[in-house]
Amino acid sequence: VKNFQSEFVHFIVTDESPYSQPQPKIEFNGKSFCFTGKFGYGQRKDCVVAIEARGGLFSSYVAVGLDYLVIGALDSPCWVRDNYGRKIEKAILLRREQGRPAIVSEDHWQKCLDGG
Secondary structure (H helix, E strand, O other): OHHHHHHHHHHHHOOOOOOOOOOOOOOOOOOEEEEEOOOOOOOHHHHHHHHHHOOOEEOOOOOOOOOEEEEOOOOOOOHHHOOOHHHHHHHHHHHHHHOOOEEEEHHHHHHHHOOO
């Protein structure tokens, strides 16, 4: 089953970005966030502090009910072959089945942090 899921996700994102298109306006208050990859913003704990200061909730894993998966800007476009790609795979499958989570870039997330 895991091989099928990986192959299915790879098929979905071949030559495409995993990000939600268009990337949505991010709401923080009461919304849940999961982070994957390496962030230019700082360490993961810095990202968590930023969302919690705006009323957001941190989740260490992708699961039903998650609102946003944020992908760090310092990661390789070859994410599908790396370990952090498992969170992205799961998020893509959940988004396809249930309409969420939104998958957003660190740059987009940071613009929304700054009020953009």
